[in-house]
Amino acid sequence: xxxxxxxxxxxxxxxxxxxxxxxxxxxxxxxxxxxxxxxxxxxxxxxxxxxxxxxxxxxxxxxxxxxxxxxxxxxxxxxxxxxxxxxxxxxxxxxxxxxxxxxxxxxxxxxxxxxxxxxxxxxxxxxxxxxxxxxxxxxxxxxxxxxxxxxxxxxxxxxxxxxxxxxxxxxxxxxxxxxxxxxxxxxxxxxxxxxxxxxxxxxxxxxxxxxxxxxxxxxxxxxxxxxxxxxxxxxxxxxxxxxxxxxxxxxxxxxxxxxxxxxxxxxxxxxxxxxxxxxxxxxxxxxxxxxxxxxxxxxxxxxxxxxxxxxxxxxxxxxxxxxxxxxxxxxxxxxxxxxxxxxxxxxxxxxxxxxxxxxxxxxxxxxxxxxxxxxxxxxxxxxxxxxxxxxxxxxxxxxxxxxxxxxxxxxxxxxxxxxxxxxxxxxxxxxxxxxxxxxxxxxxxxxxxxxxxxxxxxxxxxxxxxxxxxxxxxxxxxxxxxxxxxxxxxxxxxxxxxxxxxxxxxxxxxxxxxxxxxxxxxxxxxxxxxxxxxxxxxxxxxxxxxxxxxxxxxxxxxxxxxxxxxxxxxxxxxxxxxxxxxxxxxxxxxxxxxxxxxxxxxxxxxxxxxxxxxxxxxxxxxxxxxxxxxxxxxxxxxxxxxxxxxxxxxxxxxxxxxxxxxxxxxxxxxxxxxxxxxxxxxxxxxxxxxxxxxxxxxxxxxxxxxxxxxxxxxxxxxxxxxxxxxxxxxxxxxxxxxxxxxxxxxxxxxxxxxxxxxxxxxxxxxxxxxxxxxxxxxxxxxxxxxxxxxxxxxxxxxxxxxxxxxxxxxxxxxxxxxxxxxxxxxxxxxxxxxxxxxxxxxxxxxxxxxxxxxxxxxxxxxxxxxxxxxxxxx
DNA sequence: CGAAACACGC
DNA sequence: GACGTACGTGTTTCGA
Numbered sequence: 030x031x032x033x034x035x036x037x038x039x040x041x042x043x044x045x046x047x048x049x050x051x052x053x054x055x056x057x058x059x060x061x062x063x064x065x066x067x068x069x070x071x072x073x074x075x076x077x078x079x080x081x082x083x084x085x086x087x088x089x090x091x092x093x094x095x096x097x098x099x100x101x102x103x104x105x106x107x108x109x110x111x112x113x114x115x116x117x118x119x120x121x122x123x124x125x126x127x128x129x130x131x132x133x134x135x136x137x138x139x140x141x142x143x144x145x146x147x148x149x150x151x152x153x154x155x156x157x158x159x160x161x162x163x164x165x166x167x168x169x170x171x172x173x174x175x176x177x178x179x180x181x182x183x184x185x186x187x188x189x190x191x192x193x194x195x196x197x198x199x200x201x202x203x204x205x206x207x208x209x210x211x212x213x214x215x216x217x218x219x220x221x222x223x224x225x226x227x228x229x230x231x232x233x234x235x236x237x238x239x240x241x242x243x244x245x246x247x248x249x250x251x252x253x254x255x256x257x258x259x260x261x262x263x264x265x266x267x268x269x270x271x272x273x274x275x276x277x278x279x280x281x282x283x284x285x286x287x288x289x290x291x292x293x294x295x296x297x298x299x300x301x302x303x304x305x306x307x308x309x310x311x312x313x314x315x316x317x318x319x320x321x322x323x324x325x326x327x328x329x330x331x332x333x334x335x336x337x338x339x340x341x342x343x344x345x346x347x348x349x350x351x352x353x354x355x356x357x358x359x360x361x362x363x364x365x366x367x368x369x370x371x372x373x374x375x376x377x378x379x380x381x382x383x384x385x386x387x388x389x390x391x392x393x394x395x396x397x398x399x400x401x402x403x404x405x406x407x408x409x410x411x412x413x414x415x416x417x418x419x420x421x422x423x424x425x426x427x428x429x430x431x432x433x434x435x436x437x438x439x440x441x442x443x444x445x446x447x448x449x450x451x452x453x454x455x456x457x458x459x460x461x462x463x464x465x466x467x468x469x470x471x472x473x474x475x476x477x478x479x480x481x482x483x484x485x486x487x488x489x490x491x492x493x494x495x496x497x498x499x500x501x502x503x504x505x506x507x508x509x510x511x512x513x514x515x516x517x518x519x520x521x522x523x524x525x526x527x528x529x530x531x532x533x534x535x536x537x538x539x540x541x542x543x544x545x546x547x548x549x550x551x552x553x554x555x556x557x558x559x560x561x562x563x564x565x566x567x568x569x570x571x572x573x574x575x576x577x578x579x580x581x582x583x584x585x586x587x588x589x590x591x592x593x594x595x596x597x598x599x600x601x602x603x604x605x606x607x608x609x610x611x612x613x614x615x616x617x618x619x620x621x622x623x624x625x626x627x628x629x630x631x632x633x634x635x636x637x638x639x640x641x642x643x644x645x646x647x648x649x650x651x652x653x654x655x656x657x658x659x660x661x662x663x664x665x666x667x668x669x670x671x672x673x674x675x676x677x678x679x680x681x682x683x684x685x686x687x688x689x690x691x692x693x694x695x696x697x698x699x700x701x702x703x704x705x706x707x708x709x710x711x712x713x714x715x716x717x718x719x720x721x722x723x724x725x726x727x728x729x730x731x732x733x734x735x736x737x738x739x740x741x742x743x744x745x746x747x748x749x750x751x752x753x754x755x756x757x758x759x760x761x762x763x764x765x766x767x768x769x770x771x772x773x774x775x776x777x778x779x780x781x782x783x784x785x786x787x788x789x790x791x792x793x794x795x796x797x798x799x800x801x802x803x804x805x806x807x808x809x810x811x812x813x814x815x816x817x818x819x820x821x822x823x824x825x826x827x828x829x830x831x832x833x834x835x836x837x838x839x840x841x842x843x844x845x846x847x848x849x850x851x852x853x854x855x856x857x858x859x860x861x862x863x864x865x866x867x868x869x870x871x872x873x874x875x876x877x878x879x880x881x882x883x884x885x886x887x888x889x890x891x892x893x894x895x896x897x898x899x900x901x902x903x
Numbered sequence: 904c905g906a907a908a909c910a911c912g913c
Numbered sequence: 914g915a916c917g918t919a920c921g922t923g924t925t926t927c928g929a
Contacts, residue, residue, distance in 0.1 A: 047916085064927055214914075459904075557926055558908055577908070584909060609910055638920070642913085649922045652912035660911080685913095741919040750918095768912085809916055820919070826911095856913050 032286060033156045034079035034148040035142045038086040038119060038130070040161035042066045044178050046112045047807050054305030062115045063305060067122055069159070069178070071309075074126070074292075077157060083129045083145060084288040085138035086119075093135050094271055096506070101271060103217050109806050112895055118304070125300040126292040127425030129282075136278050139164055143274035146173050149284045159185075161303075162215075167274055169193045169201035199233060206238040209269025220268045221261045228254060229261070231433065239269045323450065328475035329371045330467065334384035337368040342394035342479035345664070347406045348474045350456055350464070353647055354406045355623075355630045361470055363673065372471040379410060391415045396485045398422050398437045398477070401513040403637065408517050421481055423505045424488040426636035427497050441480040444487050449476045500794050504829070507836050511851070512633045512643075519628030520852050521670035521862075522652065523898075524619060530662065531615040534607050541604040544884070548597040555604055558583045569595055586750070606659065612652065614663045621648050628670065640821050641796045641828040642856060651855045664900035669862040677849070677868070677895040678902040679875045680858035683708050684827045684889065685740040688793070691885035692822065693776035697769070702887035709733040715769045716762070735766050739773075742820025744812065777819040784818040792825035793883070830889070831857060834882040841878050845870065861897065868895065 045065025052061040074082070094101045123130045131141045133183050146156045146168050165175050169188050176187040181608040210229035212220025220229075232249065236242045242249070243262050249255050258265070262353035294313070301310045305883040331338070331786045341364035351357035359375040378384045386392055388407065393416045397403045400420040407414045425432060432439075438449040455473045456462050462468070494503050546552045549568065553560045565571050571594050585605065591598050621629055634644045646653040653659025653667070669676055676773050681687075686708055690698035701711040713724045713732035731752060738748045750757035767774035781803070784790050789799040798821045802814040835854060842849060849863040849871050859879070863871050872893050879891035896902045 457929050554926080556924090558910095559926075579907070582908085605910075609924080613911075613922095617923070634921090640920080642920080644921050646922060649912085652910090652922070654911065656912080738919090746918055807916080809918065813918065816919080824919085858913090 030688050031080045031149075031152070031154045032077065032283060033081040033083070033093035033145065033154045034073055034077050035156065036073065036082075036084045037072070037138050037142060037144055037158070037160045037165065038066075038084045039116075039138055040176065041069055042116065042119060043108075043112065043161065044161035045069070046109075046115070050802055050810065051109050051111060051805060054303075059111045059116075060118070060304050060306075062112055063118045063304060064309075065121060066119055067306065067309065070122065070126060070128070073159060073326065079157075079289055081149070081154070081284060081287040083131055083287040084119075084123055085129065085141035085145075086116075086132040087134070087138050088132040088134050091135075092137050094137075098218075098267060098271055102215055105215070105217070111806065117377050121300060125296040130288045131280065131282075132560070133278060133280065136275065140275040140278045140597065141280065143168055143276045144278040144280060145284055145287070147276040152284065154284070157187075164213075164216075164272070166193065167201050168203040191641065198230065203233055203238060205269050205272040206233055206242075208272035209239040209265050210242065212268055213272065216271070218268045218271050219261075219264055221265050222259050223253065223257045239265050240344070323448070323476070325472060326370065326475055326479060328471045329369055330471055331371045331373045332377055334373065334378060334381040334387065335371075336383075336824055338364045338366070338371050339383070339387050339393060340366040340368050341392070341416075342366065342396055342482075342485075344478040344485075345395045345403060345414075345417075346405045346474050346477045347482070348470075348477075349402065349406045350462065353632065354402045355632070357406065359406060359410060360464055361474050361573075363474045363478035365475070365482050370475045370478050372475050374467075375410065379412070385412055389413045389415050390719050394418045396421070396481050398440075398481055400509045401516070401633075404513045405517055408513070408607045417506075417510070419485050419489070420483050420506060420509060421488055422636050423509060424492055424501060427501055428491045429489065429797070429799060430497060430636075430639050430641070431654065437477055437480060441484060444484055448483075449473075449480045460798065495795065495796070495797060497795050500796060500829075504794060504832055504836065508832050509635055511835055511839050512635060515851055515853065516630050516632060518850055519623065519626060519630040519670075521668050522618065522627060522629050523666045523668050524620050524622060524627060526666040527619055527663075530613060530666070531619070534611040534615060537607050538604065538611065541600055541607065545597060545600050545604060548600070550597075555601070556608065562600075563596075565591075565595075567849045569597065571595060589784075606657065610654065610660055610663065612662070618648055618663075618666070631853075639798055639817075641792060641825040643828075643832075643854060645853075648882075650853055661900060662885065665898045667899035668897070671862075671864070674862050674864050675868065675895050675897060676852075676860045676899050676902045677863050677871055677875070677893065678858060678899070679861075679879060679891050679893045681827075681831065682890040682892055684830060684857050685823050686736060687885065687887045687889060688830065689739065689773065689776075689823050690887045692793070692826065693770075693773045695770050695772035695776070698773070699887050705888075709736060712736055712766075716765050721750065726780065731762065735762055735826065738763070739766075740820070740823060742816040742824075744816060780818045780822055784814065790822050791817050792822050792829050794826070795828040796825050796829060798825065827857065830883055831859070831879075835859065837878045838875060841874055845874065847871070847874075860902070863895070 042062045046062035049061040049065050051059060052064060053059045120130060120859045133141060142158055142165060146158065148168065149156050150172045154172065158168060158173065158175045158179045160175065163177060164596050166188055169175050169190055173189060174187055174189040176185050178185050188196065191219050199207065207229050208218060210221050210232065211226050214219045232242045236245050243258065243265065245256055246258050249258060272486060291839045298310065298313060301313065318811060343364050346363035348360045348362070349357035350360055362373045362375060362378050363472065364371045370469070395417045396419045398420070399422045400417045404414045404417065421437065421440060436451070438451045441447070441449045443590055450473055455465060455469065465473070492498050542555060545555055549564045553564060555561060559580060561583050565583065566573050566581045571591055573581060574587050574590055588598050588602050597770060618629065623630060629650070631645045631650045632647055634646060637644050667676065686698070686778070687702055690702055699717060701708060709729050710721065710724050712735065713728040714721055716732060716735070717728050719728070734748060734752050737751070745756050745760040745763060748762065749756045752759065770836065780790050784800045784803045788801065789797050791797050798817070800814045800818055802810040803818060805811045805814065835851065838851060838859065847867050847870060849861050849867050851861055853860040859875065861871065861875070876891040876893055878890045
């Protein structure tokens, strides 16, 4: 059967413009709307497989609708220049794809679509319309369905007759009558004042259409409604007419001209190159099965580690194909220096004393990508690596943490075109990963070594230009070695303890499961929100407070509001909590215990967060439960690795707010910290203007939430959610806070100003975060960038401080000849294991070093706790 | 295999 | 007038 796909060009481009960040290509032309439009087009062509296709555009400013109603679509904001300059490009896109386009003076795109759809229907076509707004829904019929993009590119809602009935309870043709009565503010269609969607729907269900309603005014209930209908009869008729999509537009060509065959590969490639659509080009190549070939480089496959390989500096690659370098095999080693590029099998390298000596020689300079991975991977092979001077991963991350893919291939591509293939393209991914033949492997990892050597001076220059040499050399590089040691050393886990807890949790789960099924009256999978939703909100008829895009929301904050509605709720909440503990923390941790040592070796990612914080993965040891006692018990399973040793934890008190006090120079905040006051109580006193003894729990809770918001850059909405208050109240809290601490306000404004002027904000130690969206026309994007501008210097500087403390603590341990070991970092907290005889020394040393690592205008404070397990270090 | 929903920490 | 709202990691379910 023939299938015609019709796309509303302006409205899709408009949606995409606001949905996507303001991208521009290398000539400075904005391309986000074109990009989004192209994505939609590609998707439509692939998924719909149309035999016929056309895109309609609005032409000119005025249409026949303005003849009947001058104010049609008035009051709309002018199309931003950034968008209108993209519209001509859409035509190039369509031409390259060989898609017919239509536009006609005096008519809107909607009318062209209506006309083509009608004609196609007459010829027995199946028709599908794509648009960014709902006006076109009136075209829905047996043969025609209408899809509109909600937000983003992938979120598309399709309406056929059935779906339309379900959504509106009307016939598609009645949509115009609906608009006739209720109007449409976006098109400035007046409708009947005072009549909204509810009333209009009710009347239409009873009387069919606008005429039907008007001729039975007497039967309409409600005096006001009656009066309004009487008074605005003509306006209702006119509004209805305005909403009607024409199906008789005098097009010069009809459906036969929209026949679609396929697109021309060369033309599309050229177009994408001009527009700078790298990712789309890649997709094209993949689909066309075009393999990315690079010219072979000269690589020497070595059996022995020769003298010429020891030249300094050298790039070193230790190829670990699995993401987890603690367990990954090593597929090969590259050394690249002035004498050439050399690749060795691991076994051959390990058999070479000269290699081990070279690796351990501090004076032999090594350039690597991911110093921690390289050092740790060699460490597991019994090779002690020293002399690592430059880590391209960390350099790239410091230069711009947002540069999404910090993999060598991507960095090399950015700096000097593609010279390294992506691991995925060489090895395959997931279950399909495979070790290639020696020659292919040698080429691949040889290229990595060469790229590294070339990259190093370029990245170094960029670091210099950013004033980040000190940050790089004195903070992040030393830190990466420390993190590597922490990871390799690992944390001891009491497996028996975990297993016991697992059994207890299982019993609780079985019991709760039974009770929940009983209360629900049927058995179902409690872990499935999709099954749980209907049970709660249909079967048990609990009030629906929030929906997700796929169904009912059953998240904890919603369930908490339903606590008293049904006794199943508390049990559900408990079930969720216990099930999380069991799966993530008991089973999850047991799964990653190293079989021979009984230890857990996490990986700290030093190059991922946008603020400069670390993250931890496989397992994540930065989110072990603490808030609720039941979960906190998990910490009993984290124990010292040697008999009689202890766990010692030291955490900074309010480090972010102290950093804020220092950077903003706010006198009240500085004073509060100098006098060591409880900061939330102090904030409550200042904001509510009360004496210390008048601060209620509620006041302190509110103040704490506001401080939390300051630290994490949450919005008025976020604050309102966490306090369970309205958005307005939340906003007025924030306003009062800023009025109370004017220097903080000034500081925040200054950060936003910085971001606007330089494009980025910085931390105490020159860490950087770019915020291009600070100038976005999209309110959300701009607001988010503004909050980020305020928050990143605070959170990022706090991250700087604790990172420096880690470097200092490690040095102090060496200087003092202590055996205590740093195990973990949890953002504002350091965790050690210590021999008992070092307890007194560590109790003094750790806070002293942490507090003294940097001098601010407020004192830093670190509190120490210790015990036999992590649980007891409280 | 990837997306969505949910939950844990800071 | 609506937008969709700290980050990062991990588990489970579910549909392609």
